[in-house]
Amino acid sequence: MKTKFSPANAVVKLCMKGMALEDSGNAEEAAEIFQQAWREATDDYERFIAAYHLARRQKSAEEKLKWMEMSLQCALKIDDENVKSAYPALYKNIAGCHKELGDLENAKRNDELAKSFEGPPTDTGPFYHGTKADLAVGDLLTAGGNSNYRDGLKMNHIYFAAGANGAGLAAALAAGEGRERVYLVEPTGEFENDPNVTDKKFPGNLTRSYRSKEPLRIIGEETEWTALTASELQKLREGSAKKTGEIIN
Incomplete structure (x- = not known):
């Protein structure tokens, strides 16, 4: 359950x-x-x-x-x-x-x-990754990309979530001019709770947000998710721009 x-x-x-x-x-x-x-x-x-x-x-x-x-x-x-x-x-x-x-x-x-009760996550998915990149089934998503939340920061992990809506939010914030895409992915190695959200706003990792140093393999594309309105997205971008806290990388 x-x-x-x-x-x-x-x-x-x-x-x-x-x-x-x-x-x-x-x-x-x-x-x-x-x-x-x-x-x-x-x-x-x-x-x-x-x-x-x-x-x-x-x-x-x-x-x-x-x-x-x-x-x-x-x-x-x-x-x-x-x-x-x-x-x-x-x-x-x-x-x-x-x-x-x-x-x-x-x-x-x-x-x-x-x-x-501490330990690695046991979530079995399905998992999603949001981006504006045009990718294909079988492609690998790897760490080292630019942060969506801090200019000039190269990320040491690849991030994903067990909810399509959360991945859709990441796609909306991603750099690039392409359309927002949410891909179904599978981890190729170990992964951990995203420490940037775990125990930050809510206890534990209720948003089921994860990250891995190992690649994610694309196994499909999700077309059904709830996108933010233009005004909601603008507010989110403005809020992200104001944040000065550390990003755990």
Whole structure:
């Protein structure tokens, strides 16, 4: 079973709005938006995400622990390999709360649980890569291309995702004048969670974004995905241009 992460989900949209408010310095307003996300959550997946963000905004270790454990309990009910990618972050946060509260025994137990769930991704795809290049089945995509997010940066990995929409977004941001293309790909070697998104906005790797130093082989082309509108794409490009944080390469 795989639970589909969607930016169009109402609770995800609220959490994204809350994070944008945090980035602009409106912490109290962000907390209110996360509370709204919790109230509007309709299933364990939505509650897991909303509770995690509510936990982050709590001022006391006790309240943060309560909401982080709530997020974990919801995640544990889902029985989803993708959601399990969030377990290490949740257990680490819970361990941190226990340390702050002086409960070293529970801190150690939760740190050990976090480590027990760490490891390489087990996702079996299908996988997609977005670009403006005109390629054919059998071609290999290799590392060393230019970053879509930072001028002059050569990438040490080739990136891909388990969602066509995410690959479509990468295609929209890719350099070049050709039409946006989303290719079905298969990794030819080991791959890892993309550290630029894992545990950054959401716990774990809910967007199922990956990278590899080994080539990706094109096995087909996907023609069905949800493209951004021109205004959405412009906003995204403007937001990317403003970001000054490190890209983990």
